[in-house]
Amino acid sequence: MKKLILASSSPRRRELLGQIGLEFEIRTADVDEHVAASSPEELVRKLSHLKASAIRPEAGEAPVTVLGADTIVAVDGTVLGKPADPEDAKRMLRLLQGRSHEVYTGVTLLSYLTDGSCTCNTFAEETKVFFAPMTEAEIETYVATGDPLDKAGAYGIQGFCARYITHIEGDYNNVVGLPVGRVYRELKKERAWDAEF
């Protein structure tokens, strides 16, 4: 089986990729995340490509695929990253409560082949998430748990915040940080033409 490298330090992405039974290594590098983009989809595609291309396979390591990913929350076209502090987290939750928003994860698969060539597959998945209304007291309580502080859009769908999410349209794991269903299907497509897989 062709080697897979996850270019992300996120424990949630590691867990998701492991959950579907794929073997992989983790390698990360610092990247400058300031990029220009005309849409949230373009932004996460570009960021995922930056992360994947920052990892260079070693000599003789091909065939190997490097997976980079980036997740953002968008509400009315405005991108919400990780909150700066608890006040910023409350501001974001006030924007999200009582309505729907979009979560985008961009994924780039860079496949290095034995003949020295490299193919690039970049895509973005969108999931719509619907929040129930939240009172100020509920926002305070949730921010006090600490859960929002390290997450894009100031919430984690897989934790305490599940009490405020009414439903979603799309891939749940995409909101957690990696659309593993799509990743699996794209890797399977590569297998079809790559005799070395």
Place this chain on the structure above:
Amino acid sequence: MKKLILASSSPRRRELLGQIGLEFEIRTADVDEHVAASSPEELVRKLSHLKASAIRPEAGEAPVTVLGADTIVAVDGTVLGKPADPEDAKRMLRLLQGRSHEVYTGVTLLSYLTDGSCTCNTFAEETKVFFAPMTEAEIETYVATGDPLDKAGAYGIQGFCARYITHIEGDYNNVVGLPVGRVYRELKKERAWDAEF
């Protein structure tokens, strides 16, 4: 805070209810799950009520709410329970692959008050789940993991099978076994009129 009793031995339901920060006790009783129903929604509502009403609070324990739940998978109106054996699991997965189906969780909240009265709140949540096509080899591999054998419809959305799920419409946790968003909102409504909560 009014006491909450989860009338289910499912580790997944326990985890979901704990995740949203509610305190509760677990108490279970055997119930005869053979009931007649004209639809999947009616079936899970009835089963959840059977499970909740099988638990009788002790004297002086009111106010207390007992939560019963039941989850089933339905495809073209046919209900899929837990598979009898690996062959049965493969049969179910062949039905589900490459299309959508519905997952229903019925929930009953029986609230016993200090004046001896009891209120009953029963509802069913529906989530549509979309499977990618699966080859016979993929079905074999998944059944060999053992994951399908203790699950309604022969799959667990939160495990290995995530690689075959393209998207959902509805509450993800409803598919895992308990729609905790809806449960939280219903409990909150009860608080509004129950001064003892």
